[in-house]
Amino acid sequence: MSVVVAGAGMHPWGKWGRNFVEYGVHAARAALADAGIPWTDVDLVVGGETVRNGYAGYVAGSTFAQALGWNGARIATSYAACATGAQAIDTARARILAGMSDVAVVVGADTTPKGFLAPNAGERWDDPDWLRFRLLGMTNPAYFALYARRRMDLYGATAEDFARVKVKNAQHGLSNPNARYRKEVSVDDVLSSAVVSDPLHLLDICATSDGAAAVVLTSEKFAREHGIATPVRVSAVSTVTPTFPNTVIDMPLLATDSSAVTGAPERTFKESIAHAAYEEAGLAPDDVDVAEVYDLSTALELDWIEDLGLCKRGEAEVLLRAGDTAIGGRIPVNPSGGLACFGEAVPAQAIAQVCELVWQLRGQADGRQVEGARVGITANQGLFGHGSSVILTR
Template sequence: MKAYVAGVGMTRFEKPETRDWQYWDMAREAGSAALADAGITYAEVEQVPVGYCFQPSTAGQRAAYELGLTGVPVYNVNNNCATGSSALMLARQFVEGGIADCVLALGFEKMKRGALGGGADGGDFSTSPVARHYGVMAARHGFEMSPPTAQIFGDAAREHMEKYGTTEAQLAAVGAKNHRHSANNPYAQFQDVYGVDEILAARVVHRPLTKLQCSPTSDGAAAAVVVSERFLERHEPAHRAVEIVAQAMTTDTDESFASGSCVDVVGQPMSREAARQVYERSGLGIDDVDVVELHDCFSINELLTYEALGMCEEGESGKLVESGATTYGGRWVVNPSGGLISKGHPLGATGIAQVAELVWQLRGEAGPRQVPGARVGLAHNIGLGGAAVVTLLRAAG
């Protein structure tokens, strides 16, 4: 049974503590928008997977109760930065498996200001779920005082530079592109435009990554209504629904750790395998894709993901972004929303927000950031620990 996204909604992503709201307020805003976009009421929803990382157990229920008290099952999902796409994947599986005809995937996060702690409790990485990942980093590069997530990705960037000749300017070009894209996105946390030189001159977080190449902490929520084909037959306007053509989640394998490389431990092998599965299941490839929303938590991860998705050969991603192939007028438009770097990164909402952007693009409803003629979109969401989710979407008709 096919699954479709019939409606999407999201809040603006904001710097933590900017607005006096709670996570359930965010969820109500995003969820109500998605239901209205689908033209349905909460009473028609049969299942609700809810993603978040930093709220207590059953926060999913507290959030969903803002939309209605109908007694439907609510599932609380936590998969680090891949949490939103994991909730969406559950929704799709419920529909494709015939368990439900209408599912609401919801993701939100209310975060604290400052850098993420990398999954450690009070700085003790020995008991962290990502201790093995940081152990690989420490064995090769040591452990410094900078934020741990910036360290592990920054070390991956240095490895890529040493092996392939990738330059700091090419890394900064990712940030410049995504900040430029976000200027046209009213939902984005940042809407300022920066050139490559300005990004290189920004404060260094962990060499070679500067602040303007790193995703911020953010508050926000996103939601998507996932429905079956038979549900669409009973509802109008069905032509606005976007098909989930294929989706795959992968987790770490031996390849993540065997090389001792931060490039592998931050998830490039997971992303590559998830993409391979999606291409195989759909019969489509990266050459069929028009628009991509990918997990640029740091500029280097956008480059690593180009390679994992098959957009270029290994080691050629710096040249790809420098060529203009991943912006308007190029072969693909990557992160028209501004991506995590500029749109923001409330962990539980990110994966669903990526799909919201792609739905608007594939409907032709993205306004000044519209990718001309977009018919096929790809979302990529990854979390350390680890999980990578790739989703392929296609416009109706």
């Protein structure tokens, strides 16, 4: 038994300055229209929590259910930082597989402030996010730059390689009607933009955005009985924690008892996410036709290509330079344009990736279609064990 993605919908991303609920309702209605399913048939609403939008954002499932019109559906709300949307999908999928739901709407939406995402105000000495922002000055671009510098040191990546990722994704996003940025850029454009955190330039780093995405999930029985054509199936959702040596956590939060460390991790956190997804789906990296990955920075996209097993360690730049990760190449990555063209709308972005793969696997991604795509994978990393990967198949 599997779960079918019957419908996908989005609100275009940008800086609209409106209430996040408006965006989410727009996306949910678009997904329902795409599925051809009336709102009255929905028996479950799962909302992706948004921490920046007050109490309504904390109870997003209830908020969206009320805004769409109370119809007696059950509700749930998920939060997993940047992996929120995938966890919300997993929540809905679990109830459908358990026979407790037939039709679920999963929706994530956000309204974000301008500039870097930061934790809420106040002193929280047991919150690693607060510590890195307030005490170390480590806004997101600073640790993106550490990852980038690591690639340069280990694999010989260059600033030009990072710029090529942006050029590719900008080209992909040109035909995406939901993308915020739809403009070609050159390597020189990227390298001449302001340095934010060396070696990353402004155009290497994604923006923060307003936006929304939603999917309608159904049981296979419901899809069959209602004649849903060309069904795309959720073959795996991985929301695993890292595989890591045993440690004893003490206070403060970051302190560990080094005597409890028992050995090296079997695989990195991001490799663990992918491994669990492939294992559940009964697939391997060679089966993947298209990938939507979490390109908070251009350098991070290159890491994800390797973490998903789409090439060996240190070979992502080789694929990039050869055009293999572009549409028409061996393994297109971020045909939607990725976060480079969308920006971050945190509870929506993992769902947006699934929307893109649905359209790709149906052959409906006009102007950016990956021909013959039948297996797609997504990847996201929220903080502290909130990673995710979703595999869709047709």
